[in-house]
Amino acid sequence: MAKFSTCSICGKLVDIDQESHTLFHCRNFLLRSFYGEKNEHRRARLQERIDALNIRMRTKGNNLLDT
Amino acid sequence: MGMTDLVFVATSQDSLFQETRDHLTRLGYSNCARFSSGKSAVEFIKYNPARIIIVDTEVEDLSMAEFVTALREVRQAEFLHILVISSDRTEEFLLGVISAGCSGLVLRPYTLAALEKHMLQSAKLEQAPDSDRDTVKQAETMIVQGRYEDAIGDLTLVVSQEDEQASRLFYRGCQFLVDKKWSDAIQAFNQSLARNQTFIKAYEGLAQAYLGKNDIDRYRYYLQKAAEEYAKLNNFAKVKKIFVEIVKYDINAPNPYNTLGIRLRQEKQYKEAIKAYFQAVQLSPKDENIHYNMAKAYFCDVQPAKALECIKLALALSPDHLEALKMYRLLTGVAWEDNPDAPFQAPRGR
Numbered sequence: 278m279a280k281f282s283t284c285s286i287c288g289k290l291v292d293i294d295q296e297s298h299t300l301f302h303c304r305n306f307l308l309r310s311f312y313g314e315k316n317e318h319r320r321a322r323l324q325e326r327i328d329a330l331n332i333r334m335r336t337k338g339n340n341l342l343d344t
Numbered sequence: 345m346g347m348t349d350l351v352f353v354a355t356s357q358d359s360l361f362q363e364t365r366d367h368l369t370r371l372g373y374s375n376c377a378r379f380s381s382g383k384s385a386v387e388f389i390k391y392n393p394a395r396i397i398i399v400d401t402e403v404e405d406l407s408m409a410e411f412v413t414a415l416r417e418v419r420q421a422e423f424l425h426i427l428v429i430s431s432d433r434t435e436e437f438l439l440g441v442i443s444a445g446c447s448g449l450v451l452r453p454y455t456l457a458a459l460e461k462h463m464l465q466s467a468k469l470e471q472a473p474d475s476d477r478d479t480v481k482q483a484e485t486m487i488v489q490g491r492y493e494d495a496i497g498d499l500t501l502v503v504s505q506e507d508e509q510a511s512r513l514f515y516r517g518c519q520f521l522v523d524k525k526w527s528d529a530i531q532a533f534n535q536s537l538a539r540n541q542t543f544i545k546a547y548e549g550l551a552q553a554y555l556g557k558n559d560i561d562r563y564r565y566y567l568q569k570a571a572e573e574y575a576k577l578n579n580f581a582k583v584k585k586i587f588v589e590i591v592k593y594d595i596n597a598p599n600p601y602n603t604l605g606i607r608l609r610q611e612k613q614y615k616e617a618i619k620a621y622f623q624a625v626q627l628s629p630k631d632e633n634i635h636y637n638m639a640k641a642y643f644c645d646v647q648p649a650k651a652l653e654c655i656k657l658a659l660a661l662s663p664d665h666l667e668a669l670k671m672y673r674l675l676t677g678v679a680w681e682d683n684p685d686a687p688f689q690a691p692r693g694r
């Protein structure tokens with residue numbers, strides 16, 4: 278049976294055995310939520326988390342990476 | 345008077361049909377036929393050339409977007425003005441019918457003058473501003489008359505022009521969608537489609553002319569070229585559909601072309617993905633992630649030297665980009681820290 282675990286950085290439910298999940302996957306996951314978020318407050322919160330991750334990964338911007 | 349003088353109106357509502365027919369009569373279009381079922385309309389149009397079909401509000405068995413898509417599919421290379429009349433002004437609806445390929449849009453309530461403008465547009469569309477369409481038509485006549493050399497000369501001129509114009513017009517249409525300039529978008533897509541259709545007709549004409557001259561190799565070659573143009577048409581339709589989804593749902597995406605490129609790369613449409621990334625880097629030239637993505641598309645398309653160029657751009661913008669560093673090593677066999685300007689090196693030991 279698949280073992281799932283919630284990623285502590287982005288909150289995605291990850292299949293530990295099957296799915297590769299790097300910081301770029303975290304960033305993409307947050308970006309995808311950000312893209313579709315209509316609520317201004319939640320959007321701002323997501324942007325903060327993306328900015329923090331960008332600094333940590335030494336990248337910038339709000340564009341997805343093809344992982 | 346032929347079938348082409350008929351105006352077809354597809355609607356499931358009797359009162360709307362009567363209203364539209366009255367308007368058309370007042371505008372001088374007295375010959376008007378009705379469909380209430382979308383599917384039977386498509387079946388009919390498939391076998392009978394038509395110039396104008398008005399799609400009014402709803403048909404029985406298909407959504408408006410499905411109906412327009414189906415009409416375009418059965419009349420790929422032919423001119424057909426699909427005019428949508430509707431009172432639905434939601435973005436979702438508009439994106440749907442535009443991406444399906446309507447060539448005109450009238451929103452209720454409308455004036456007679458507005459309808460007239462759109463009806464006249466069909467004539468304008470048919471007499472495209474470029475003279476190529478005329479040339480192709482004349483060449484078709486020459487072929488019937490057996491004047492193959494003349495036809496070949498004229499048609500070769502048409503297809504010798506750069507054929508990226510359809511693509512450029514297509515992406516102009518996409519940008520108008522992003523900017524919510526609906527009628528500009530429709531116009532750009534119309535022009536892009538017309539360009540494709542002209543090339544299809546020209547290649548088919550060349551094939552016929554060479555067949556007439558018994559040159560079977562060239563006949564096959566130009567049939568293949570025509571098939572490639574049909575494939576382009578299909579690709580545009582697919583890309584447009586994906587792009588519209590992105591515009592609809594990813595309302596905060598800073599660069600929808602980047603998202604489009606990723607989707608196309610994942611669907612193994614590498615050449616299309618690369619085109620999308622060209623748009624993406626124009627919009628965000630300093631985004632290392634987009635350069636990386638473009639590198640990946642080039643790599644998948646077996647253009648490693650191009651991939652390396654893109655990866656160097658990405659690393660120039662972000663020297664610590666882990667994925668870019670990995671791909672640099674894969675492409676050159678050395679680490680970027682050791683040599684930031686290494687040439688492409690095919691992986692050894694295979």
Ligand SMILES: [Zn+2]
Nearest residue numbers: 284286287303
């Ligand atoms: Zn994560």
